[in-house]
Amino acid sequence: MGVGSIATRLLADYGAEVIKIEDRIKLDMPRRLPIYKGGSRAFGEEEADPNPDLGGMHNNYSRNKLGVTINMRTEKGRELARKLIAKSSVVTENFAPGIMEKWGLTYDALNEICPEVIYARMSGFGHSGPDMEYRSFGPVVQAVSGISHISGLPGEEPSGWGLSYMDNQAAYYNSAALLMAILTRNRTGKGTEIDVSAVEVGISLLGSVMLEVSANSRSTRLEDYPLGNRLDHPLGAPHGVYPCQGEDRWVAIAVFSDEEWENLIGAMGHPSWSQDESFSTHQLRSQNQDALDQHISEWTKQHTPHEAMTILQRARVRAGAVQNAQDLNEHDPQLAHRGIFFEMDHPVIGMARFEGSPMHFSGLEQDNWRSAPLLGEDNHYVFKEITGLSDDEFDQLVDEKVI
Amino acid sequence: MASDSKTSTQPYAGLRVIELSDDPAGEQAGLLLAQMGAHVLKLEPAEGCASRHTGPFAGDKDDKEFSLAYWYYNSNKESAVLDDTGDGKVSRLKALLKDADIFIVTKQPAELEEFGLDLNELVELFPRLIVLSITPFGLDGPWADYLTSDLVGLAAGGPLHMCGYDDHSIPPIRPGGNQGFHTAASFAHTSVLLALLSREQTGQGQLVDVSMHEALAVTVELANPYWFYPRVLVRRQTCRHAQPTMTQPALFQCSDRRYVYFVLILAENKAWSSFVNWMDSKGLAADLIDDAFNNLEHRQKHMAHIHGITESFFLIHDAETMYREGQERGLPIGVLNAPEDLLEYEHLQARGFFDSVDHEGVGPVQYPGAPFRFSAFSGVARQPAPALGSAGPVPAGEEVE
Numbered sequence: 001m002g003v004g005s006i007a008t009r010l011l012a013d014y015g016a017e018v019i020k021i022e023d024r025i026k027l028d029m030p031r032r033l034p035i036y037k038g039g040s041r042a043f044g045e046e047e048a049d050p051n052p053d054l055g056g057m058h059n060n061y062s063r064n065k066l067g068v069t070i071n072m073r074t075e076k077g078r079e080l081a082r083k084l085i086a087k088s089s090v091v092t093e094n095f096a097p098g099i100m101e102k103w104g105l106t107y108d109a110l111n112e113i114c115p116e117v118i119y120a121r122m123s124g125f126g127h128s129g130p131d132m133e134y135r136s137f138g139p140v141v142q143a144v145s146g147i148s149h150i151s152g153l154p155g156e157e158p159s160g161w162g163l164s165y166m167d168n169q170a171a172y173y174n175s176a177a178l179l180m181a182i183l184t185r186n187r188t189g190k191g192t193e194i195d196v197s198a199v200e201v202g203i204s205l206l207g208s209v210m211l212e213v214s215a216n217s218r219s220t221r222l223e224d225y226p227l228g229n230r231l232d233h234p235l236g237a238p239h240g241v242y243p244c245q246g247e248d249r250w251v252a253i254a255v256f257s258d259e260e261w262e263n264l265i266g267a268m269g270h271p272s273w274s275q276d277e278s279f280s281t282h283q284l285r286s287q288n289q290d291a292l293d294q295h296i297s298e299w300t301k302q303h304t305p306h307e308a309m310t311i312l313q314r315a316r317v318r319a320g321a322v323q324n325a326q327d328l329n330e331h332d333p334q335l336a337h338r339g340i341f342f343e344m345d346h347p348v349i350g351m352a353r354f355e356g357s358p359m360h361f362s363g364l365e366q367d368n369w370r371s372a373p374l375l376g377e378d379n380h381y382v383f384k385e386i387t388g389l390s391d392d393e394f395d396q397l398v399d400e401k402v403i
Numbered sequence: 404m405a406s407d408s409k410t411s412t413q414p415y416a417g418l419r420v421i422e423l424s425d426d427p428a429g430e431q432a433g434l435l436l437a438q439m440g441a442h443v444l445k446l447e448p449a450e451g452c453a454s455r456h457t458g459p460f461a462g463d464k465d466d467k468e469f470s471l472a473y474w475y476y477n478s479n480k481e482s483a484v485l486d487d488t489g490d491g492k493v494s495r496l497k498a499l500l501k502d503a504d505i506f507i508v509t510k511q512p513a514e515l516e517e518f519g520l521d522l523n524e525l526v527e528l529f530p531r532l533i534v535l536s537i538t539p540f541g542l543d544g545p546w547a548d549y550l551t552s553d554l555v556g557l558a559a560g561g562p563l564h565m566c567g568y569d570d571h572s573i574p575p576i577r578p579g580g581n582q583g584f585h586t587a588a589s590f591a592h593t594s595v596l597l598a599l600l601s602r603e604q605t606g607q608g609q610l611v612d613v614s615m616h617e618a619l620a621v622t623v624e625l626a627n628p629y630w631f632y633p634r635v636l637v638r639r640q641t642c643r644h645a646q647p648t649m650t651q652p653a654l655f656q657c658s659d660r661r662y663v664y665f666v667l668i669l670a671e672n673k674a675w676s677s678f679v680n681w682m683d684s685k686g687l688a689a690d691l692i693d694d695a696f697n698n699l700e701h702r703q704k705h706m707a708h709i710h711g712i713t714e715s716f717f718l719i720h721d722a723e724t725m726y727r728e729g730q731e732r733g734l735p736i737g738v739l740n741a742p743e744d745l746l747e748y749e750h751l752q753a754r755g756f757f758d759s760v761d762h763e764g765v766g767p768v769q770y771p772g773a774p775f776r777f778s779a780f781s782g783v784a785r786q787p788a789p790a791l792g793s794a795g796p797v798p799a800g801e802e803v804e
Contacts, residue, residue: 002624014597035628048670056632057625107778126776131750135735138624139643139653143664143737146745148642150579151566157654157662158739159576160642162565163624172589177775179596180414180439184780186603192779200756200774203745207427207580208459211471213742214769215461215762220741229554229577233472234457239554241563241574248571252558309559318550320559322575325630325637328561328620337544340617353631358587358617359594360541362526363609364601 002138002164003122003198004094005030005061006171011090011178012064013357013366019066019088019382021081022375024401030057031375037349052375053348059372063344063354067373068382069403076402078103083387086113090178094122097133107193116191118181122174126197136198138164145202150209150220153228169205170198208233230289237286238264240293241322242300244308250322251300251308258282260317267315268299306331329353346371379403412780413440418599421446421499422480422507425453427553427581428537428615429509430476431588436505436595437479438773439782444499444794445477446485451791461765467791469765474788478760478770482789483797493519495797500525504608505533505595511540513548522610532608533598537591541614551615556583560619565626565637565645569652575639586622587615651710654739661722662739665729667713669702677732687716758785 005020005028012018022028027050035056052058068084071077081103085091091110093100100106100121107119121127124136139161142148148160177194185191203210212218220226229240234256241250255261261282265274273279273295278288285292300308305321312319321327328335335341340356349371357366383389383403397403418441422433430445430452437443445452454476455467462469485492500506506525510518522534522542536542539551554577557563562582567575594611602608621627626637629647637645642664643653653666668674679696682688689712695701702709717725722738729736745751746769757769773782 010593033625033628035625035632037632039633056628060628060631125750126754129750129753131730134730135733136737137735139664139666140735140737143662143739146740146742147578147580147582148664149739149741152576152642153568153573156568157656158642159567159578160654160664160739161578162567162637162639162643162645163562163626164644165562165578165582165622165624168622168624169586169589172586172593173774176435176589176592176596177777179593179600180775181777183596183599183603184414184777186600188779190779192777195776195778196774197754197776200751200754200771203751203756204771204774205580205582205585206742206771207585208472208475209580210742210745210771211461211475211768212459214746214757215471215765216459216463218743220743226579229574231554233459234453236552236554241554241558241577243574250558250574252554252563252577254552254554256552313546313549316550318552318555320551320555322558322564323561324564325561325623325626328623328627329630332559332620334540334544334546334616335620338541338614338617340620349632353627355621355627356617358590358614358621359597360612360614361594361598361601361609362523362611363605363607364597 002030002061002167003171003174004092006168007120007122007174007178008065008092009061009063010175013368014364015367017066018064019068019084019378020062020373021084022067022069023071024069024375025071027052027375028058030061031055033057051348056349056352059346059349059352060354062372064367064369065373066378066382067376068379069376071402072103074400074402076397076400080383080387080397080402081105082113084382085110085117087386088114088117090118090120090182092120092122092174092178096135097123097125097127111191116185116189118178118185118191118194120174120178120181120194120196122170122196122198124198126200127195138167141166141170141198141202145199146206147202150206150226152226154225155223158226166198166202170196170201173201235282235286237282237289238292238296240289240296242293242297244300244303244305246304249305251303251305252320252322253296253312254318256318261285263315264312264317267312267317271295271299342368344368344371347374376403413782414780415439415441418442418504419502420444420505420507421496421503423485423496424507424509424537426509427454427472427476427584428587428591429507430454431585432535432537432591432595433480433507434476434478435588435592435773437783438785439775441505443480445480445482445789446496446797447482447791448487449484455791461762461768474762474768475770477788478785479783480789481794482791483794484792485797487518491799495799496520497525497528498799499797500529500532503529503532505535507535507537507591509537511538511548512542526608526610530607531602533595533602534608534610535591535595535598535613536611537587537613538615540616542612546616553577553581553583556615556619560616561623561626562619565623565639567639568641569649571639583615583619587613587618590618651706655714655717657717657722657725658719659721663717663722663725663729663736664739665713665717665734665736667709669706670699672697674734675702677734681728681732681734682712682716685716687712760785760787762787
């Protein structure tokens with residue numbers, strides 16, 4: 001699913017030969033998600049028998065990789081997988097716990113097939129502890145690790161996350177873990193098993209609220225928590241998301257000092273309310289945020305999000321249009337300048353956009369050599385050229401539906 | 404410094420990092436390197452860096468040595484004061500960089516110019532140095548000097564648009580915990596690793612320019628593909644995926660007022676029967692045990708009815724029980740833990756996840772450990788963040804040319 005695909009995507013982008021092993025019977029979830037050109041459905045409403053090569057999510061996650069199919073339910077399939085592992089130097093998986101063990105693919109077994117292998121296990125709960133077999137996907141990880149609870153309006157149900165943020169973050173941490181293992185193996189000659197738990201990554205991202213709880217015994221279950229869009233540390237006032245022209249359009253504004261406040265009211269033309277005693281210090285503005293937010297909203301409502309952002313940023317105020325994917329892709333001049341999105345052709349989908357890299361190196365380039373493989377597209381190359389199957393052996397595996 | 408690097412069990416053993424960062428993105432990147440064995444020297448202005456002053460504070464003691472934000476992001480580092488007002492600060496800095504492997508810097512282009520620092524020049528002066536620039540918008544482009552914050556970054560970068568409540572008269576709500584900065588830090592970490600691996604091959608360092616704005620613009624999961632392909636926008640929904648259409652709620656309040664997250668994918672027969680059997684085991688499945696509900700179309704037609712029964716089912720049991728029982732039945736259900744629950748979580752205790760750090764005058768404080776585990780090597784346990792300037796003064800630099 002997401003975590004494994006995104007984690008290895010980074011390695012593929014920067015030159016590793018990444019071979020993705022897939023199952024023809026049970027398609028990888030990103031291939032099944034109903035995100036197609038010309039058709040839109042909520043995910044969770046996928047077709048019963050989808051075309052495996054049409055899915056946009058898969059194209060985005062598996063570009064620059066090779067793709068093969070193996071039926072791991074068969075002994076011949078598992079034997080082929082072992083042959084392929086013997087020719088590799090890194091193995092990654094993010095199955096539900098126990099699946100790789102069922103196939104005999106433990107670290108010790110892999111290390112015998114492929115000495116000093118790096119074996120990365122990307123799971124929700126980690127590969128030890130009483131709950132190691134618990135099932136998870138992004139939102140479950142977000143719930144259990146606490147990062148949903150700390151997000152929302154005070155006294156209301158948590159608003160949490162509108163995306164599987166932890167699929168991305170766990171993937172980024174897994175990429176780093178893989179690269180650390182490679183760096184270390186280059187130095188010491190030793191391989192390793194890697195165990196990254198997405199829940200633990202989530203907890204490590206909670207920030208200083210975790211220490212408020214452990215050092216100050218703060219309760220985060222009282223009516224004053226969480227703070228919605230307000231912020232105590234550093235103290236922000238105003239600090240919020242304000243309505244703009246257009247349906248469901250908003251701008252975020254954050255003011256942390258008297259100087260920034262002067263810049264803000266200057267940009268708004270020194271409205272008379274801003275001279276009110278109740279807004280005369282940062283502390284007072286913080287205490288009177290309800291009233292302050294009303295006044296700010298009256299101003300922001302007269303502007304589009306991007307107008308408000310531009311006016312305020314030019315006056316040295318921290319402000320950002322709340323951008324949707326259309327804004328990011330079609331209107332954002334900064335992203336366009338930096339070239340974060342790029343396009344490649346795909347034999348079934350046609351030209352498509354991709355998420356590029358936010359890392360710009362003076363001495364390295366992302367190698368975008370192909371869009372995502374069709375299902376089993378690289379079986380010939382990988383099984384004949386890399387694993388060394390003869391034509392007859394290959395044809396037999398095709399006939400027996402092993403590949 | 405590098406003497407033990409051949410045999411050491413830490414990935415970054417022997418690496419010397421100089422950190423000149425004043426936001427959580429740079430601090431978190433330095434922390435990740437420190438936790439995995441690098442020697443990180445953090446340079447601070449005479450009054451201490453921003454996170455010493457923002458709080459929250461241990462024991463609510465408003466003191467730069469008691470800031471929990473500083474502790475959180477700067478454990479395992481050393482601290483030295485680099486007076487950023489005085490003459491000679493650049494030559495002092497360069498003297499430190501001469502022996503460094505990595506330089507973390509969060510200054511935006513105009514700030515760099517004001518400081519008198521040219522990052523390209525550093526790479527030329529010190530060919531093995533990896534200069535890691537982490538900025539709100541990147542080192543060039545029309546927004547390069549725009550100001551940011553975690554909220555502003557999440558807004559402009561895209562994730563904020565997806566987060567909030569079903570009721571769209573309520574603005575999008577920022578997810579907590581500096582996740583905009585943390586997303587930039589994750590890419591910063593990966594980029595340093597790629598640069599280190601590249602240096603092994605070429606002997607050359609390089610300049611790495613990481614943009615928080617771009618890091619967030621590629622961390623929006625479904626939103627980009629839904630725009631790339633069907634060209635539709637996703638809409639935010641309470642604590643569940645933003646999607647092109649509104650879906651059934653996924654948060655259920657339990658008898659103890661805590662919540663669980665649970666999505667019943669109606670199309671999955673196995674999950675459906677597990678769930679109905681679970682409710683039936685408590686005599687609460689109502690008419691959902693009727694054969695008619697084995698049919699997907701029937702389930703879809705009666706989604707609201709199913710949701711009502713599900714709500715009642717959760718409401719009369721406590722959240723922990725629902726989490727445990729659901730998971731035992733193979734259902735991907737999550738309890739919404741609060742940070743304080745995590746300290747008591749048996750699974751984490753069994754894995755030894757939290758590090759206890761003794762702080763003078765405060766006592767032991769539980770910190771999350773490094774979320775990486777390797778069978779062949781390890782990181783470093785959390786150590787207290789340094790007192791301001793405790794590594795001693797930065798010596799006056801000779802001219803490095």
